[in-house]
Amino acid sequence: MTHCFTLKNFELQCGVVLSEAHLIYQTYGELNDSHTNVILYPTSYGAQHTDIEWLIRADGILDPTRWFIIIPNMFGNGLSSSPSNSTYILTKSELWFSHFDNIRAQKKLLEHLGIEQLALIYGWSMGAQQAYHWGALYSDRMSKIVSLCGTARTTDHNKIFLESLRSALRADPTWTGTQFEGIPERGLQTFARIYASWAASQAFYREGLYYSLGYTSLEDYLVRFWEVSYRKRDPHNLLVMIDTWLRCDVSNNPIYQGDYQRALGSIQAKTLVMPATTDLYFTAEDCQIEAKIIPNAEYKPIISIWGHRAGNPYQNPSDEAFIRETVRDFLDT
Numbered sequence: 001m002t003h004c005f006t007l008k009n010f011e012l013q014c015g016v017v018l019s020e021a022h023l024i025y026q027t028y029g030e031l032n033d034s035h036t037n038v039i040l041y042p043t044s045y046g047a048q049h050t051d052i053e054w055l056i057r058a059d060g061i062l063d064p065t066r067w068f069i070i071i072p073n074m075f076g077n078g079l080s081s082s083p084s085n086s087t088y089i090l091t092k093s094e095l096w097f098s099h100f101d102n103i104r105a106q107k108k109l110l111e112h113l114g115i116e117q118l119a120l121i122y123g124w125s126m127g128a129q130q131a132y133h134w135g136a137l138y139s140d141r142m143s144k145i146v147s148l149c150g151t152a153r154t155t156d157h158n159k160i161f162l163e164s165l166r167s168a169l170r171a172d173p174t175w176t177g178t179q180f181e182g183i184p185e186r187g188l189q190t191f192a193r194i195y196a197s198w199a200a201s202q203a204f205y206r207e208g209l210y211y212s213l214g215y216t217s218l219e220d221y222l223v224r225f226w227e228v229s230y231r232k233r234d235p236h237n238l239l240v241m242i243d244t245w246l247r248c249d250v251s252n253n254p255i256y257q258g259d260y261q262r263a264l265g266s267i268q269a270k271t272l273v274m275p276a277t278t279d280l281y282f283t284a285e286d287c288q289i290e291a292k293i294i295p296n297a298e299y300k301p302i303i304s305i306w307g308h309r310a311g312n313p314y315q316n317p318s319d320e321a322f323i324r325e326t327v328r329d330f331l332d333t
């Protein structure tokens with residue numbers, strides 16, 4: 001069931017105060033009497049809860065017959081407070097969202113629901129970033145974390161990719177310098193091609209795996225999968241989520257004040273770090289470096305040629321099976 005949680009006079013990390021911030025969330029399964037079966041599953045870049053709920057099923061990675069699962073939609077994704085649903089947000093050039101904002105809002109939601117402890121935070125990509133923030137900011141509020149294909153701080157190499165996406169959108173003639181006047185056709189086409197080049201590995205394209213997905217050519221795949229996917233999203237939302245990703249740093253908050261090592265070292269939850277071996281955004285090496293700093297981390301990579309998409313394998317049964325079995329074993333130990 002989809003719900004809206006309203007936060008009054010919510011101050012963002014950028015200093016802007018929203019008189020009303022709206023957090024849209026979806027729940028699955030039943031909350032037990034002791035409120036101890038809760039899994040938080042934050043959204044990823046460009047995604048809404050309907051895009052990532054596929055793995056919530058009795059035979060899936062997250063079992064709603066056992067767990068009460070909450071998907072909070074990230075600020076800027078078009079459901080929760082975003083440029084596309086708030087003229088105030090759209091016109092405030094100094095406004096940006098951070099994961100510090102997302103996590104504080106999610107914590108208030110859990111308090112509203114009477115939930116003090118999380119059994120697990122499960123996150124992929126930007127969802128993994130939020131999971132790390134949760135672990136550092138509220139280390140006593142969760143037992144376990146599963147981080148798939150994400151880092152606690154955006155690397156410089158990853159920032160170059162994000163800057164290229166932002167530049168592609170803003171180079172479109174519909175961009176006025178503050179917002180878009182019309183649909184940025186050329187910008188979205190370029191954006192989608194940049195995204196496609198990073199999201200899967202070289203081996204994925206070399207072996208032509210997109211043919212097995214029903215596409216007739218590389219161009220058909222780029223247009224019907226990547227362009228169609230991102231044309232569903234308001235370009236202003238795409239920009240604001242890029243800004244959130246660019247600013248991701250688990251230590252960039254009043255608690256840790258830039259001390260990245262201390263922030264990661266403060267994560268007390270048992271943490272399962274699962275990068276994909278061919279991920280170009282969040283490389284396995286970068287993820288392993290962080291795993292060594294987190295006190296109770298287990299490093300278990302997904303050996304796959306699907307690149308970043310290995311962590312969200314709705315078209316990829318073998319990687320899904322590996323993640324399902326690994327996560328279920330992790331939850332049971």
